[in-house]
Amino acid sequence: MAGPFAEVSIFSALEKTLHYAIPSELNAGARPGARVLVPLGRRSATGLILARADCPPPDMPPEVRLKPILAVLDDAPVLTPDLIALCRWLASYYFYPVGEVLQTALPSGATNAPQVFVRLTPAGEERAETQRDEIGELLHRRGPTALAELEAACGSPRGFRQKLRELENRGLVERCHEWRCGLPGPKTVKVVRLAGEPDPGPIEHNANLKSLVALLRGADAGIPLSVVRREVRNADYWLRKLAAAGTVRVEEREEERTFRLAQALPEAPPPRLTPDQQEVFDAVSPYLASGPFQPFMLFGVTGSGKTEVYMRLVEETLKRGRGALVLVPEIGLSTQLEALFRQRFGERLAVWHSGVPEGARHDQWRDILAGRRTVVLGARSAVFMPVRDPGLIVVDEEHDPSYKQDDHLRYHARDAALVRARLLGIPVVLGSATPSLQTIHQSRLERYRPLLLPRRILDRPLPTLEIVDMRRESSRARILSHRLRTALAETLQAGDQALLFLNRRGFATCFLCGVCGAVLQCSSCSVSLTYHQREKILRCHYCGKEEAVPERCPACGHAGLFPLGFGTERVEEEVRRELPDARIVRIDRDTVSRPEDLVESLDAVRSGRANVLIGTQMVGKGHDFPDITLVGVINADTALQFPDFRAGETTVQLLMQVAGRAGRGEQPGRVILQTYNQFHYTLEAVLALDYERFCDIELQSREQLRYPPFARFLKFLVTSRSEAQTREAARRLAALCRETAERFDASGRPAAVLGPSPAPLLKLKDRYRWHVFVKAWTSRDLQDFTETVLSGARSDPALRRVQLAVDRDPMMSM
Numbered sequence: 001m002a003g004p005f006a007e008v009s010i011f012s013a014l015e016k017t018l019h020y021a022i023p024s025e026l027n028a029g030a031r032p033g034a035r036v037l038v039p040l041g042r043r044s045a046t047g048l049i050l051a052r053a054d055c056p057p058p059d060m061p062p063e064v065r066l067k068p069i070l071a072v073l074d075d076a077p078v079l080t081p082d083l084i085a086l087c088r089w090l091a092s093y094y095f096y097p098v099g100e101v102l103q104t105a106l107p108s109g110a111t112n113a114p115q116v117f118v119r120l121t122p123a124g125e126e127r128a129e130t131q132r133d134e135i136g137e138l139l140h141r142r143g144p145t146a147l148a149e150l151e152a153a154c155g156s157p158r159g160f161r162q163k164l165r166e167l168e169n170r171g172l173v174e175r176c177h178e179w180r181c182g183l184p185g186p187k188t189v190k191v192v193r194l195a196g197e198p199d200p201g202p203i204e205h206n207a208n209l210k211s212l213v214a215l216l217r218g219a220d221a222g223i224p225l226s227v228v229r230r231e232v233r234n235a236d237y238w239l240r241k242l243a244a245a246g247t248v249r250v251e252e253r254e255e256e257r258t259f260r261l262a263q264a265l266p267e268a269p270p271p272r273l274t275p276d277q278q279e280v281f282d283a284v285s286p287y288l289a290s291g292p293f294q295p296f297m298l299f300g301v302t303g304s305g306k307t308e309v310y311m312r313l314v315e316e317t318l319k320r321g322r323g324a325l326v327l328v329p330e331i332g333l334s335t336q337l338e339a340l341f342r343q344r345f346g347e348r349l350a351v352w353h354s355g356v357p358e359g360a361r362h363d364q365w366r367d368i369l370a371g372r373r374t375v376v377l378g379a380r381s382a383v384f385m386p387v388r389d390p391g392l393i394v395v396d397e398e399h400d401p402s403y404k405q406d407d408h409l410r411y412h413a414r415d416a417a418l419v420r421a422r423l424l425g426i427p428v429v430l431g432s433a434t435p436s437l438q439t440i441h442q443s444r445l446e447r448y449r450p451l452l453l454p455r456r457i458l459d460r461p462l463p464t465l466e467i468v469d470m471r472r473e474s475s476r477a478r479i480l481s482h483r484l485r486t487a488l489a490e491t492l493q494a495g496d497q498a499l500l501f502l503n504r505r506g507f508a509t510c511f512l513c514g515v516c517g518a519v520l521q522c523s524s525c526s527v528s529l530t531y532h533q534r535e536k537i538l539r540c541h542y543c544g545k546e547e548a549v550p551e552r553c554p555a556c557g558h559a560g561l562f563p564l565g566f567g568t569e570r571v572e573e574e575v576r577r578e579l580p581d582a583r584i585v586r587i588d589r590d591t592v593s594r595p596e597d598l599v600e601s602l603d604a605v606r607s608g609r610a611n612v613l614i615g616t617q618m619v620g621k622g623h624d625f626p627d628i629t630l631v632g633v634i635n636a637d638t639a640l641q642f643p644d645f646r647a648g649e650t651t652v653q654l655l656m657q658v659a660g661r662a663g664r665g666e667q668p669g670r671v672i673l674q675t676y677n678q679f680h681y682t683l684e685a686v687l688a689l690d691y692e693r694f695c696d697i698e699l700q701s702r703e704q705l706r707y708p709p710f711a712r713f714l715k716f717l718v719t720s721r722s723e724a725q726t727r728e729a730a731r732r733l734a735a736l737c738r739e740t741a742e743r744f745d746a747s748g749r750p751a752a753v754l755g756p757s758p759a760p761l762l763k764l765k766d767r768y769r770w771h772v773f774v775k776a777w778t779s780r781d782l783q784d785f786t787e788t789v790l791s792g793a794r795s796d797p798a799l800r801r802v803q804l805a806v807d808r809d810p811m812m813s814m
């Protein structure tokens, strides 16, 4: 069979890619990265061309004839070659169908089935009779139109299909697949514009007309019709009159859907780089023009000016005519950065995170693809943005756990960024004040080049840290210790600001029965319900389910329920009682449900309208508030309780980041840590602000225990609605893993199997969860091991009845 051929990935959970013949009339458009319509069984399906070849696939029997591609749906590829390669890598590394990886990489809607559009043929364009026909007239006016839309727009939908078919038979109209990227097209608005001088007489006589003309004068670009209608009484009547006289025109204009978080930033010219910053800049900049691939670890203490270095490097990349990608952990952090980046890069910037409305996202994605926007600032999935000719990737706060997606494609965006940079042959900068141990390890092996910013800007001192042993506090001071209360009062007295940090929202962490000891639990998840006092409601923080507080204990029937433990809402109440004059803002997922709320709260702190900021991890990192001089950590132990080998690492990172919010301006900072574990090694490291020493100790113990980064972990997660079925499937899976491990052991490639065990969160959203852990010494071994197990699992009926997810490099053992 003669070529060319295309390897196509269907947008579905299909394990394998498929091959199709490329008919000669589609040859030019059928390029890798373009979406196509292909036959699949008796249906058609949509997918994307991953590669072209002149020979059929080698394992194909010669008598098989490949079916042809039906249609190419894009004028130009929507995925760049490096992104195609990245998706293939992710599919293989995370054991996930490539077609579904593509769905993650493309904006929502882009993998939907294409719409059928109707348009005039060249003959139809010319023939005057189409002008008189209802359908023809609509098509003349609107251009190609979706079939459904056309039908709806026709005044007489009856007989529509019949009439359309007649026009088709006569060669005046045709159907086509129009994808419009599968995305809603650009948004259009109607604007009104003055097209000539209106007759002065009538203007004098009518106030409405007078105000209409006044509005339109001086607005050369036109005024949106909606505004005119709002401002002028009887606007439609007067517009019709003026339009008939030829003095105004109403026209449609494409409107860009922008999205801007209006954090007020003082206008300031870029500062001169400090010698430390300059040194970092000089180390990276030679790589910006043409690579090669080089990872850098930018290890800079809190407040050392990493952001400025990123912006200078991005600017330099743009000067070389290339694009740049900057990843940040989540919207809480990117709002402030967004304002800074927008100030510096203006219209060249695209912002990509979950807080950006869908329409604006699609506009930006199209702009990025077309090369109209060359700097992308975004959260996790921004790693998939089709930036033109990228010359630099930055991953800010690279240690942040939110870079790991915890469902579906469980990828780590930092690792994906590294792979993409390698595929492109460009530098990648991993920045943090507390780099992940994995990154520290790589830099010690000289695989990543370390770059250091050991001092704060202007040699401002790092904050001083103190510990309060909560075991010695009276029960009245359970939330705010005596020391923290006093310090808080002094800080506000001095006109400064304070930050109180607690990694738990809500009022009380649970409701307990004083008679039988039962804890009120979510009916869908195996966790206790959190009490929210303002709403007087119990809420599950995992599935969102809400319940009223029962009068009696559901277990024993006695009326003895009381709240226990505390969250940020309770801290707020406590501060209000202690310091009635404090101006408090609380930032957590209960008070901030939209990005606008967050911006408003952050603005309140920046402007000084608020002087006490209470929050969860949303406020713990990244923010630069110069007037915060006191940081109080209400409970330094919360993160230690996670059943995860990284609990120590996470705790130190979190606490050092929070501590780093203090004393960033002219006044030095003070940090008070409340704890019940004052001699824990993690707290000792935080107290000394000595991250490297912590890394030494932690890496040594990980090496002894053979934990990452010295070994590789993978978690199989088995879930179903039946507890017994889940347990049984997990048991069989573990047996399968142990058999496989024995064979691997025999060939000198050891792998260890742990479990099966119920997940710490045994039930989540009505599904029971068990897991099996696998540990191997090399990535290659883990890959082969998992492939072997998965292919065995596919032929086990007990395992086919449950859902089996693979989580490679798992984070929390949730």
Ligand SMILES: Nc1ncnc2c1ncn2[C@@H]1O[C@H](COP(=O)(O)OP(=O)(O)OP(=O)(O)O)[C@@H](O)[C@H]1O
Residues within 6 Å of the ligand: 271, 272, 273, 274, 277, 300, 301, 302, 303, 304, 305, 306, 307, 308, 432, 433, 457, 621, 622, 623, 624, 660
């Ligand atoms: N060269 C410079 N001269 C003067 N001020 C600077 C300079 N570079 C940065 N700054 C200022 O220093 C402050 C701290 O910088 P930045 O927020 O970038 O720190 P960071 O390293 O990102 O800290 P963190 O890790 O805590 O987020 C900011 O207010 C910034 O405007």
Ligand SMILES: [Zn+2]
Residues within 6 Å of the ligand: 522, 523, 524, 525, 540, 541, 542, 543, 544, 545, 765
């Ligand atoms: Zn729940």
